[in-house]
Amino acid sequence: MSGPGMTGWVTVAGLGPGDEDMVTPQVRAALAEATDVVGYIPYVARVAPRPGLTLHASDNRVEMDRANTALAMAATGRRVVIVSSGDPGVFAMAAALFEAVEITPQYLHTDIRILPGITAMLAAAARAGAPLGHDFCAINLSDNLKPLDVVEHRLRHAARGDFAMAFYNPRSASRPHQFDRVLAVLREECEPARLMIFARAVSTPDEALRVTTLAEARAEMADMRTVVIVGNKATRRVGNWVYTPRSAVAP
């Protein structure tokens, strides 16, 4: 028996890229203890129903509603898991939860835990070889919350610093031309032979991996289920693998 506010908690848990064998035991344990699971429809669909568990699936782009729902339920004693794909701290629900807590400070008393998961760029990198084996950066290309000129500014600094790059949310139906602009900026900053990896739906039945060069890359190679990796100056192929050596090229 749990009374209001006595035992409630919110855990934000990363389900990894899709393969159930990449879900950590600590995430499984949190799901087993939960009374409620909150999240975007396809992520909640990955949680098996059971007696005593209520599934709250919601559409995309309602992250703040979802965070507030979870916090309000925890305040009444519910044990709530917010599910994210990948890692919840990488362009996912953890930041949204803290935004909600900041807006409604009484939620600061909530028992909150963030449980990491296998994030998409690292699952994709593992399938391709080791393209992120040296210094790298992760950039969310979605412009929902970020103007395109910020994206462009970061791309140029990432290229000039010779970071490998991983792009999340590279392209969607609502912004089909943005990734063309990203490719144009990369072509100004990097050589045509620069290796790129388009990794779609890694670890799921829909997985598709394409290795190409910046010269050959086309925006149509990406969709919302794709993570795009751009190598650094030293990234190379060995057989069918792509890897970045551990030693750096001089600046």
Added chain:
Amino acid sequence: MSGPGMTGWVTVAGLGPGDEDMVTPQVRAALAEATDVVGYIPYVARVAPRPGLTLHASDNRVEMDRANTALAMAATGRRVVIVSSGDPGVFAMAAALFEAVEITPQYLHTDIRILPGITAMLAAAARAGAPLGHDFCAINLSDNLKPLDVVEHRLRHAARGDFAMAFYNPRSASRPHQFDRVLAVLREECEPARLMIFARAVSTPDEALRVTTLAEARAEMADMRTVVIVGNKATRRVGNWVYTPRSAVAP
């Protein structure tokens, strides 16, 4: 029965930051099938001995020897897991393995798999809140394979692009003063109130988390078991948590 070259393989597996509940089931399965486990002494020590399994623990800084040992054993039909802490593709053994394959092309025929793990920066971020909730980069501060001027060049671009940053291998006994130089560069590029997190041995019994500012940061706060996270311009505290909002500050 396995004949030479018939069923051998090399799997590079990420053990995560330390907590056994963060090891994925696919990594557990690979360890269960292995005849040999190869790796740095403290990582091999995390693998339970069993009949039929040979443990090959080696010292640090012999990554190429370790990769060649694993590839040579696989060629004789052994099933070899190279263990890394964290994720094998992030400043760990996956890149070293492909360097070894490139040098000895007959190893291209080896059945190789890379299995991702929870990398230290994401485990640390989860403990702190969501400091990597917006665009970020990961930089290995070890100068074993990279001159310090490359590190400095990357730090400046990361700061000017307003990336949050995660530093691996920030400090060691053999280079005690390097992290002072890193802090000096950051102080030239970022405001004194910039938030920093020193996360030591996350998810182990030795875990220690310290949140401070760039003004208050001291090199002695880091050692080789520490991951250091530097927020971006918008990173803030909410209660005891540190998070980076999903929306960007203009460049």
